[in-house]
Amino acid sequence: MLNNIRIVLVDTSHPGNIGAVARAMKNMCLSQLYLVNPLQFPDAEATSRASGADDLLDRAKVVETLDQALDGCRLVVGTSARARTVNWPVTSPRESAQKLVAESELGDVALVFGRERSGLTNSELDRCTFLVHIPTNQEYSSLNLGMAVQVLSYEVYLANLQKTPAEAEPARDLATADMLQSFHSHLEQALDDIGFTDTRQSEKLLRRLRSLFQRARLDKDEVNILRGIFSAMQGRKSMRR
Amino acid sequence: MLNNIRIVLVDTSHPGNIGAVARAMKNMCLSQLYLVNPLQFPDAEATSRASGADDLLDRAKVVETLDQALDGCRLVVGTSARARTVNWPVTSPRESAQKLVAESELGDVALVFGRERSGLTNSELDRCTFLVHIPTNQEYSSLNLGMAVQVLSYEVYLANLQKTPAEAEPARDLATADMLQSFHSHLEQALDDIGFTDTRQSEKLLRRLRSLFQRARLDKDEVNILRGIFSAMQGRKSMRR
Numbered sequence: 437m438l439n440n441i442r443i444v445l446v447d448t449s450h451p452g453n454i455g456a457v458a459r460a461m462k463n464m465c466l467s468q469l470y471l472v473n474p475l476q477f478p479d480a481e482a483t484s485r486a487s488g489a490d491d492l493l494d495r496a497k498v499v500e501t502l503d504q505a506l507d508g509c510r511l512v513v514g515t516s517a518r519a520r521t522v523n524w525p526v527t528s529p530r531e532s533a534q535k536l537v538a539e540s541e542l543g544d545v546a547l548v549f550g551r552e553r554s555g556l557t558n559s560e561l562d563r564c565t566f567l568v569h570i571p572t573n574q575e576y577s578s579l580n581l582g583m584a585v586q587v588l589s590y591e592v593y594l595a596n597l598q599k600t601p602a603e604a605e606p607a608r609d610l611a612t613a614d615m616l617q618s619f620h621s622h623l624e625q626a627l628d629d630i631g632f633t634d635t636r637q638s639e640k641l642l643r644r645l646r647s648l649f650q651r652a653r654l655d656k657d658e659v660n661i662l663r664g665i666f667s668a669m670q671g672r673k674s675m676r677r
Numbered sequence: 678m679l680n681n682i683r684i685v686l687v688d689t690s691h692p693g694n695i696g697a698v699a700r701a702m703k704n705m706c707l708s709q710l711y712l713v714n715p716l717q718f719p720d721a722e723a724t725s726r727a728s729g730a731d732d733l734l735d736r737a738k739v740v741e742t743l744d745q746a747l748d749g750c751r752l753v754v755g756t757s758a759r760a761r762t763v764n765w766p767v768t769s770p771r772e773s774a775q776k777l778v779a780e781s782e783l784g785d786v787a788l789v790f791g792r793e794r795s796g797l798t799n800s801e802l803d804r805c806t807f808l809v810h811i812p813t814n815q816e817y818s819s820l821n822l823g824m825a826v827q828v829l830s831y832e833v834y835l836a837n838l839q840k841t842p843a844e845a846e847p848a849r850d851l852a853t854a855d856m857l858q859s860f861h862s863h864l865e866q867a868l869d870d871i872g873f874t875d876t877r878q879s880e881k882l883l884r885r886l887r888s889l890f891q892r893a894r895l896d897k898d899e900v901n902i903l904r905g906i907f908s909a910m911q912g913r914k915s916m917r918r
Contacts, residue, residue: 460824465814488817570831571838573706576729579827583701586824587831590811597812632909644902652893661885668873669910 438596440540443585444470444505444548446560451476453552455485456582462489464589469496470505502560511545514556514564515584517577525566532568533591547588552581611659619659620646626666679837681781684826685711685746685789687801692717696726697823703730705830710737711746743801747854752786755805756825758796758818765888766807773809774832778840783848788829793822803887804854852900860900861887867907
């Protein structure tokens with residue numbers, strides 16, 4: 437139930453970031469945006485950066501306190517720039533996304549992002565069930581707010597997809613062993629006809645080509661195309677129409 | 678070897694996005710930025726959005742063609758907004774990141790991003806070993822460029838943290854992107870010389886062949902063998918000794 441997952445932004449300074457967050461959320465099928473005390477909202481820059489996700493901005497809930505934004509939530513995950521803290525369990529994005537998705541089946545849950553420069557305060561972290569940390573370059577660790585929302589929303593979207601059985605890739609109609617056998621005989625004959633083969637070398641060469649085409653796992657169409665080329669090499673048939 | 682991983686942006690329109698990409702890369706310990714024909718660069722907006730990652734902008738390589746950006750790369754991964762395509766294998770961000778990290782131990786690799794509005798062209802996708810698709814909301818699928826780089830860079834960073842040695846297949850001396858480009862030009866010319874091509878069909882046919890050889894991941898010897906065959910097809914050289 438992605439509709440039960442709230443993205444909560446606390447004291448956001450730059451309206452452009454709010455727009456970028458809306459777009460990132462909508463890309464990942466999230467829709468519930470809560471803004472705690474945004475410095476400037478609504479704002480033209482937010483709408484512009486939302487780029488078609490302005491419906492999320494229109495429906496965003498603007499509230500005064502974090503507690504209002506978290507009202508009714510059974511699970512609250514706070515984002516932290518620190519990989520570990522003294523008191524809170526810190527999870528990976530993947531693990532926290534799985535928990536958010538699993539618990540969202542049971543009720544409302546929230547993922548909370550702090551200020552652009554300083555993150556969440558200790559008393560805000562107090563509201564969180566656990567924290568999530570996005571692994572980064574230790575010497576340059578500050579992710580842009582929109583980017584952090586994008587990464588975590590992506591993990592939430594994946595976690596939600598993986599609840600349902602994964603789809604198999606559409607089956608290619610692979611060439612059968614007998615078709616491949618004829619294919620390689622044809623190739624050998626064609627190379628001979630154009631004077632490419634060399635008695636000492638040809639066995640090794642043909643093995644090389646065999647290994648290449650096995651690796652490619654040729655499908656039936658491809659065998660036909662290549663055999664067309666071999667015939668043209670042999671001058672038996674012209675493909676120019 | 679995260680230093681062997683190139684992020685390549687093709688025909689970027691908005692300098693702000695270039696800045697956001699630099700920041701996203703640096704957050705995830707990536708440093709090699711290639712810009713193919715940026716509309717405006719360098720630019721104050723790029724520097725501002727880079728927010729302390731301007732060293733990456735200073736060292737970015739600005740080139741005129743995608744081929745220049747891919748020169749020397751043994752693996753090229755292209756980003757695609759489509760979850761599947763007819764001819765190219767499409768992988769998940771996680772899987773592609775693991776491959777990029779594993780192959781970067783052996784040489785240069787590239788992750789290519791297209792235009793903000795229209796992505797990569799078919800002929801640009803032709804240069805790619807395989808594609809990667811970020812799963813998104815099907816009704817609102819267009820990720821901002823910086824966001825797409827952030828998600829994939831994050832997966833690359835995680836894959837690098839989690840990498841286990843000996844993940845890469847025993848090193849074959851793979852053909853580089855520039856060698857493959859010449860290879861395909863030679864193939865096209867050779868097919869033309871033997872009268873195989875047909876104006877209506879040839880583009881589709883060549884793409885089919887490209888996909889086949891990309892899938893096979895040709896090594897340098899194989900490229901030489903096949904080009905020998907092409908030359909023989911063209912009658913330029915006889916291999917009979």
